[in-house]
Amino acid sequence: MGLADQRFSVNLSILFTELPLLERPAAAAAAGFTAVELWWPWPDAPTPEASELDALRTAIETAGVRLTGLNFYAGQLPGPDRGALSLPGEESARFRANIDVTADFAASLGCTALNALYGNRVTGVDPDEQDALALENLVLAARAADRIGAVLLVETLNERESPDYPLVSTPAGVAVVDKVNAATGLGNARFLMDLYHLAMNGEDLPRVIADHADRTGHVQIADCPGRGAPGTGTLPLEELLDRLAAAGYAGWIGLEYKPGDGPSADAFGWLPATARAAR
Template identity: 60%
Template sequence: MPGDPLRYDVNLSILFTELPLLERPAAAAAAGFTAVELWWPFSEPDPPERDLAALRRAITDAGTQLVGLNFDAGDMAAGDRGLLSRPAQSARFRTNIDVAVDFAASLGCTVLNALYGNTEPGVSQSTQRELATENLVLAARSASRVGATVVIEALNSHENARYPITSSRHALEIVDYLRVVHQVSNIAFLADLYHLARMGESVQRLVEQHAARFGHVQIADVPGRGQPGTGELDWDAVLTALTRHGYQGYVGLEYRPVGPSADSFDWLPRAHRAAGSPNPAGTNPADVSTTEPIEESVR
């Protein structure tokens, strides 16, 4: 491992799933981590306050900080991959916007991931694109009131056949379009290096070219989505490149552990697991401007 200042967090929606949700923050802390992230952890977009309070208490009692949260993405286990572009689910997404933003803000979390949503049979791409744009603008406006950034993620088509955003180029085009045409400044790219590598992208080259535009990073090894060291990627080179090219956010561990979760961190020395503040004051990665052209495909 490089001796770098990268900050790591554990995604509690995919790690420590051997335990009930409310026990996972403490398990992450016991493994040496001080930062965690989550997919939307509730079955409804606007859960009872007692459920929000219980999760908030579990995170704070463990001494951990929430650093990333997904907006409600639907039934992920059943194949949903977001709501914001889907006409039948748009109202659910909008119900969730302020709930997710306020919950994140209550824990000091400033990164919210908005999964785009699967393509819908009988609905044109342009209709879904226009709806997605409307909902991303709404989400970003809500996030801006608490100083948060909305991030957009590309997924791999091998496991997410109906998800339309499958490359860093497409995701960055959407970010550019929203920034330039809709003047949305608090939107950025979530670089999930597992999904991008599965699509054949050179993640090291991506880091070298675009690290300053990342609003968040997530990692897992390829092709099995296990912890670093169980697959094909050169993690020393990738993580060193993130540091060298100035990435200042968190690196989210979003892998399916090979073996028990607590035994899957040997690749990361314990001294590297505790994290401080992700960014120096005033250096939100989403504030980085771009001069790259916006492709017609995202208009």
């Protein structure tokens, strides 16, 4: 296996952000990519106007790229928030209001992976209460994903950058996946393996891949340290992607890294042009 045998998707919430949202799909296409993914693009609006959804859908379709992944509403991201589904009160209600909006938008573009960020711990709130609320909301999200033929992704972040986020190890993320699948009986909850976050946590990445590739619904990459493009840090990302493929993972590899000081179009030199268009 090599880079040309992988399927890459550009995350338009961290790359091409020097451009307005509606111009980013075309910019990714101009860089040679045929697939993109997104965090929830409206951090203040879990239920945006239909015109905003239509405009983004048109931009993606006109660019000729495929939407391969989409986050549910997660609060201010980038920013202080790390999800809403475990937060009692208004934020949890906003997450629930967003579930069908996200699922329906994803379905309209053939997107089959929906990521639900867990949310930070809240001072003064019992963690068990937050976990119970999270499971309720993840069950709702899993059922909405199942309705459109999608998987529900649960992501592990890293403790250094997200100290209040409770899922900061592979076992913690996989345990939530198991709880959701047990509660729904659908089997469509999957682990989002972000190699950057796991590296920041000091995990044994070859072991994580060997043990959990079969439970993984999506992979994201950035080099470590720095969260830059492959080759800017010390992670052997090409070797790790080969290990994933050998372990049976044939899904998308999301490019979720910072482009550096220059334009995003210059941040893909590590990936040959012939390997950018998904086959």
